[in-house]
Amino acid sequence: MNILNTDMEIFNPHDKFFKETFSIRENVIDFLKGTFPPEIFKKLDLSTLTRDNNSYIDEELKEHFSDIVYTCYCKDKELKITLLFEHKSYSVTCPHLQLLKYLLKIWEANIKQTEKLIPVIPVILYHGKELWKVRRFSDYFEGIDEIFCRFVPEFEYLLTDLSKFSNEEIKQKVFRKVSLEIALLLMKNVFDERELERNLKGFFEIGRQYFEEEEGLRFLESVIRYLYSSTEIEVGKVVNTIKDISERGGELGMTTAAKLIEKGKIEGKIEGKIEGLKEAIEIGLELKYGVEGLKLLERINNISLVEKLEAIKEAVKISKNMEEIEKLL
Template sequence: MPDVGSDLMPEITNPHDRFFKEVFARKEVAADFLRNYLPADVLACVDENSINLTKDSFVDNELATHFSDLLYEVDLHDGSGAYVYVLFEHKSFPDSEVAFQLLRYMVRIWEQACRQRQLKKLPPIIPVVLYHGIVNWKISRKFSGMFEHPRALAPFVPDFSYLVCDLTRYSNDDIRGMVLLKVTMLLFKYIMSEELRGQLPEIFKLLKDLSDKESGMEYLQTVLIYLSKSTDKINRENIKEALKIAFPSEGGEIMPTIAEEWIQEGFERGMQQGMQQGMQQGMQQGMLQTARNNVLDILEARFETIPQSIFKRLKEINDPDILKMLLKKALRLSSMDEFRKTMNIILE
């Protein structure tokens, strides 16, 4: 297999991105993920213990806020090689164009592989989307799902399938793997949910077997900093209380005092980012209003009258990605009623 990686990881600023890459860069975690989340027939082709992380990212810069990615090389049992490409989508709703994004990234991987080694055949790529939003993944898992065409044209439409690990559909018991992987997946599942506070003690309890090991303490530090920086569903006291329940000690004190230092470190980093974000907030509000107005202008130009219900719903949307999606729908859909139904589905 050609080495498609560079020597340095790009700078990571998004807390979800940083946590994902810190954990999934561990070979044992990546191999455990393949064992537990690849379909059985796919896993049967792969030597998961041969997994090797490359150092490249293929996500477009403008999408880096909402997507992270890691590329692994693996050996196949037939003696050939393949890639496993994991795209981590940390958005509150699924992106309807993810298959198109995956195609672009896969082509870049093949192009880079061909530049670095003369290949008679292209290595297969197994694309996996890891999703932890707040609504279920309902988008087609085939690239051909992006097309509408007469049946006679089907042979001319490119196609591939991708796997989706949709954590919104997993119960806690469904989330499998060794402790590091299971804790990570549970945190991803609940990080955007109001249930996080109640789930946190049980998640921390899973770490008890690792708490007296150096690697376990390093991972706990990573978890605490991630929690401190990535969610508004809990506060510092919630984290400390969850630690107290999971790691009781004499006198009822929270486990190692150093844990408090890690929490503080996370919140201080979060506060610095918050100050920077606060300076941009006014600008962002203006951009959101412009995005809403753009959708309304298109609807008015195409359909003349806009129902008050649509005005009201658009005013309540504060996610620029949803507004961008609705702008595309406003340009393409054939009636106001079709736009309203589509908007309701997106906002469910």
């Protein structure tokens, strides 16, 4: 069985945190135990669950998705199943279209490797604010005559909507792995910052002992980065909350926070320098070549490398014609 997770661009903090959480094998097992229909779960041989580093994403999908793959077999059979994990922080009109891209990639890989086609169970983990409406794929073909329905590829997916779980259910009833509990609690509440900040200490309390272990500290660093990049909660408040619970966690929190703040300052300085260079180039082009020179701005504004912009700025100064500048674009 392959377990594959996907979502929006890897730079999306929700996706990055999801990927880091589900890179922990025990978290995946706990998630399956807590959310899968019993008739499916009992068929899985979780002792065979191992990480597979293959990717089923092509260049087109890389702009929007990331993936994690595990392999697993069914009990009593040498039957491979694929579980496709799609993480969503927003409601999608027709999720089947994105899922189909993955199904095709998986099956194409089966053919290429001369394997039998492997059944796929798509699973969507959703923690957005809007209501998620589960519909059949054929429902999107409005007004279709029933005689044509047989030409529509029909398949289902399993939805785990975190809004359907209370905080207490996530903490005490559904899941058992500390890192998974904390991750899902943060993701469930991340769009209600007042609620999240109010409950932060209670969420972290779950990891009091876990944050004294090396694995727990690595996870805690991921948590701090997630909260820093996806909320407006002051990183100092997060670190102080952790310090009240774990001495080692507090030390790591202070170090991580300092790195994040410094990184933010550096990125801010670089961004400011880029904007300054673009403004200087725009002024130079207008003074030297007028309206025709400003036509190059659309391409120049897509450049984010300081070194390249500096080279263009110098070229504008010494160029004899616009062609000399265009060679750098």
